[in-house]
Amino acid sequence: MSIEKARSASETARNTVVESSDDRAREVRVLYVLGDAPQSIALPEGRTLIVGRSNASDIVVDAPSVSRSHAALHVGRTIQIEDLGSANKTTVNGVAIEKGRHVDVAAGEEFSIGRVPCVIHGRSKSTPQSDTRRSARTHEYFEARIADECERAAIDRSTRFSIARVRIEAATDVNVEALIGTALGASDVFARYAPLEYELLLSASGDPSDALAKVDASLAAAGVRARAAFAAYPQHGRTPDALIEHVNTALSTRPSKPAPERDATVIVEDPSMRALFALVDRVARTDVSVLLLGEMGTGKEVVAAEIHRRSKRNGKPYCAVNCAAFTETLVEAELFGYERGAFTGASAARAGIIESAAGGTVFFDEVGELAPSVQAKLLRVLEERKVRRVGSTEERPVDVRFIAATNRDLDAAVSRADFRGDLFFRLNGFTLQVPPLRERLGEIAPLAERFLTMAARASDRKPPALSPEALAVLERHRWRGNVRELRNEMTRALILADGDVILPEHLSVAKLVAMPAPPRPPTAPPPADTKAPSADDGAVLRTLTEVKADAERDHVRRVLEHCQHNQTRAAEVLGISRSQIVNLIERYDLPRPRGRG
Numbered sequence: 001m002s003i004e005k006a007r008s009a010s011e012t013a014r015n016t017v018v019e020s021s022d023d024r025a026r027e028v029r030v031l032y033v034l035g036d037a038p039q040s041i042a043l044p045e046g047r048t049l050i051v052g053r054s055n056a057s058d059i060v061v062d063a064p065s066v067s068r069s070h071a072a073l074h075v076g077r078t079i080q081i082e083d084l085g086s087a088n089k090t091t092v093n094g095v096a097i098e099k100g101r102h103v104d105v106a107a108g109e110e111f112s113i114g115r116v117p118c119v120i121h122g123r124s125k126s127t128p129q130s131d132t133r134r135s136a137r138t139h140e141y142f143e144a145r146i147a148d149e150c151e152r153a154a155i156d157r158s159t160r161f162s163i164a165r166v167r168i169e170a171a172t173d174v175n176v177e178a179l180i181g182t183a184l185g186a187s188d189v190f191a192r193y194a195p196l197e198y199e200l201l202l203s204a205s206g207d208p209s210d211a212l213a214k215v216d217a218s219l220a221a222a223g224v225r226a227r228a229a230f231a232a233y234p235q236h237g238r239t240p241d242a243l244i245e246h247v248n249t250a251l252s253t254r255p256s257k258p259a260p261e262r263d264a265t266v267i268v269e270d271p272s273m274r275a276l277f278a279l280v281d282r283v284a285r286t287d288v289s290v291l292l293l294g295e296m297g298t299g300k301e302v303v304a305a306e307i308h309r310r311s312k313r314n315g316k317p318y319c320a321v322n323c324a325a326f327t328e329t330l331v332e333a334e335l336f337g338y339e340r341g342a343f344t345g346a347s348a349a350r351a352g353i354i355e356s357a358a359g360g361t362v363f364f365d366e367v368g369e370l371a372p373s374v375q376a377k378l379l380r381v382l383e384e385r386k387v388r389r390v391g392s393t394e395e396r397p398v399d400v401r402f403i404a405a406t407n408r409d410l411d412a413a414v415s416r417a418d419f420r421g422d423l424f425f426r427l428n429g430f431t432l433q434v435p436p437l438r439e440r441l442g443e444i445a446p447l448a449e450r451f452l453t454m455a456a457r458a459s460d461r462k463p464p465a466l467s468p469e470a471l472a473v474l475e476r477h478r479w480r481g482n483v484r485e486l487r488n489e490m491t492r493a494l495i496l497a498d499g500d501v502i503l504p505e506h507l508s509v510a511k512l513v514a515m516p517a518p519p520r521p522p523t524a525p526p527p528a529d530t531k532a533p534s535a536d537d538g539a540v541l542r543t544l545t546e547v548k549a550d551a552e553r554d555h556v557r558r559v560l561e562h563c564q565h566n567q568t569r570a571a572e573v574l575g576i577s578r579s580q581i582v583n584l585i586e587r588y589d590l591p592r593p594r595g596r597g
Contacts, residue, residue, distance in 0.1 A: 028079065028107070032118040034063060040121070049073045050084075051113055065114030065564070079105050079120060088114040089569065094141035096572065115566070136177045142191035142199055143578055144568040146240040149201070153233055161201065162208035164230035165247045166215060168196040174222045183218040184211065194285045199247075200230075208232060227251065241274050248281045248310070266302055267447055270440040271583040276432060277306070283430050284310035289382070291427050292405035294434030297484030300405040301365055303434055308361040313401055316360030319353045324369040332374050333390050336381075342391025354387050354398055361401045367427065368408035368419060379423045402427065437479040437486060444474050447483060451490035452502070464494065470502045477509040553588040556581070560590065 028043045041059050043049065049058035054068040061070070067086040074080040080102040083090040090097055092111045097103050105111050107120045146163060153159035168176060180190055180198055188211065189201040200215075202208045208230045219226050229250035231237060236246040245268075268277050283290055284307045292300040301320065308318045321334060333343075337352030354362055364370075370378065381387050382402060386395040404427045413419035437444065448466055456463040466474075470493075479485055493506040556574070563570040571581045584590070 028075070029121050030059070030073065030118055031121050032061065032113070032116050034061070034116070043073060043075045043079065043120075045075050047075050049075065052084075061113055061116055063114060063116050066116060067114070070113050074102060081105050081111060086114065088564070088566075090114075093137060094144060094568075096569070136181075136198065137189060137191035139191055139193055139199070140578070142189065142193075142201065143240065145189060145201055146243065147567065147578065150233065150238065150240055150243075154238070160233060161203060162230050162232040163243050163247060164200040164202060164208060164212055164228055165193060165251050166198045166200065166212070166219075166226050166228045167251060168198075168219075169225040169227065171196065172224050174224050176219065176224060179218045179222055179224070180215055183215045194282060197285060202230070241278075244278070266306060267443050267450065269446060270435075270442045271586050272435045273440055273443065275580070275583060276303070276434065279432060280307055281310055283307065283432070285312070286430075287401050289402045289404070289427050289429035291410075291429070291431050292403065292434060293431060294405075294407060295436050295480075295482055296407045297482035298434040298436055299483050300434050301363065303432065304361075304363040304365075304403045304405060307403060308363075308401075311361070311401065313360050317357045318361050318363070319357040320363040320365060321353050322365045324366040328371040328374060331370070332377065335374070336377065336387050336389055338390035339392045342389070346391070349389070352387065352389065354381060354400060355389075355396060357398075357400045359399055361403060364402070364404040364427075366406060367404040368406040368410055368413060370419075372420070375420045375423050379420060379426060382423070382426045437482040438477075441475055444486070445471055447486055448474060448490055451487045452494060455491045455494045459494065461494070462500065464497050464500050464502050466502045467504075469504050470507060473504050473507055473509060549588075552584070553590070556584050556588065557590055560585075565591070 028045075029040050030043055032039050039061075047058075049072065050069055051057060051059040051061060051066075051071045051073060052069040053060070053062055053066045057069065059073070065088045067084070067088070069084050070086040071084055071090045072082040074082065081090060081092065081097070082102050083097050083099050085099045090111065090113060092103050092105060093109065105120055109120060111118050149159070149161050153161070166180065176196075176198075177190075180200075184190060184200065185203060188203055191199050193199040200211075202211050212228045212230060216226060216228065229247050231243040231246035231250070233243060237243040268274055280303060290304075290307060292303055294300050304320070305318060308314060321331070323331060333350075333352070335352050335354055337350050337355055338346050340346055340349045377388075381398070384395075385398055387398050388395050410419055410424050410428075414421045414424050437447075445466065448471070449463075452466065453463040474486070474489075481488070489507060489509060490502075492508060493502050496506040497503070556570075559570045559573050560567075563573060567581055567585075568578055571578045574581065
């Protein structure tokens with residue numbers, strides 16, 4: 001059942017609503033759908049109506065997710081809903097309300113009794129027209145709605161819908177949300193994605209490009225310039241991530257500014273990486289400084305380049321510097337530039353990396369290796385947005401976005417006074433953690449095949465195939481060097497392989513995987529009164545990480561069962577996002593929730 005069905009029932013209800021003798025507007029009714037049957041119940045003013053599964057209820061909703069006495073509707077000058085301590089909650093606009101709290105519900109506003117979606121139809125003289133104006137939802141609500149639509153479409157193959165993103169090109173005093181809300185259809189939903197950016201869930205009624213054209217015309221009439229892109233189910237994807245990624249890619253295409261070529265190693269298939277790149281897409285729309293954390297070789301430089309590619313600075317310079325590759329004197333000259341005669345060999349003035357990246361992005365790799373004196377000067381650049389060349393007294397204004405990366409624990413370095421705390425907090429406007437390759441098993445195969453293809457092309461050879469046995473070896477390896485180590489391993493395997501297939505004997509890591517454990521030192525015999533080892537000792541002799549993982553798996557499973565496998569509600573109980581609980585379900589191979597009819 002869906003809120004769209006409840007809304008569509010309003011057309012039927014128009015023929016049955018009662019017109020009052022004093023020329024009031026149509027009487028107020030609550031609409032909901034059980035199975036395929038729309039229900040329309042009148043809400044007389046001055047009454048409190050109990051909604052529940054019990055036959056003693058004023059409004060009987062016979063559904064498994066509805067409690068016997070679930071909620072109360074208070075009908076007066078305004079319509080309010082109150083949860084009566086139900087098991088499956090009462091929500092308004094996707095947000096659960098506390099027991100006993102009265103929450104206003106305007107005409108056209110969505111709420112749910114358990115998992116039964118409802119909508120108020122019609123208005124009385126006490127319900128002003130302004131109450132029917134829709135407001136933008138939250139991104140979390142929008143994500144949950146997409147997931148619900150995908151689950152529903154997987155069951156009912158006739159279901160079609162689209163999502164879209166609208167980006168406002170410049171700040172404006174115009175009420176953009178009101179313009180978008182009035183241009184959309186009655187069953188469409190829109191939410192705030194980021195400042196000056198909105199996301200839309202469009203119903204199957206009509207071409208999504210037509211809906212976007214109406215939104216664009218409404219904005220253009222008010223002098224607001226915007227860009228938009230859409231993704232349709234199932235043509236552009238069958239999952240929320242696939243649809244959102246399609247919209248992101250389409251919206252990031254800027255014909256007037258050629259984007260840098262996307263790095264060939266960007267593969268986003270593991271749930272943890274999909275979650276990371278969803279954040280990359282968000283933070284790219286801002287100018288906040290970003291700090292990338294992760295082990296060496298995880299691909300932090302690839303993530304930094306992707307942030308630039310998806311940002312408004314795309315098409316402007318992208319300059320990267322490895323802070324560990326230069327001495328203290330050289331890194332200062334490289335970053336800030338120098339004047340002629342500033343030091344021996346400085347025969348001409350030269351702009352530094354920061355100054356040369358005007359309008360673009362500067363990426364500091366291994367920023368934790370910067371010398372204290374350079375840290376102080378870099379801090380001044382971040383605070384004042386001005387740079388002073390070596391040997392000069394003149395300060396030059398700079399307009400750049402800063403991204404930094406490190407595999408060091410900067411918090412600990414700050415505590416030891418090895419890294420300036422004020423610089424750390426300046427760089428750490430937003431933190432992204434890049435997961436190690438051993439936690440991205442689903443990406444090992446496509447990455448290995450990509451690296452083999454690249455190495456084969458460079459050697460003018462046909463790319464060999466990766467045998468299942470060789471892939472099993474790669475997936476068992478710990479990859480301390482991460483993606484960089486995998487790239488080197490595939491290059492080496494190509495050299496060793498004579499045929500068209502990579503076998504375990506072509507892999508150097510195969511020897512490490514097959515290497516027997518070192519012999520354990522002899523131990524003294526146990527005291528005479530010591531109990532002999534039992535089968536239960538295996539459950540005790542486990543690592544702390546294994547114990548924590550089992551506890552987390554069991555708790556997530558119990559919460560999902562308690563919430564009847566409603567992922568959105570389970571995420572609320574656990575205090576995490578919906579995407580995080582999806583990752584946990586996949587990580588621990590927990591039972592998937594059943595689709596809702």
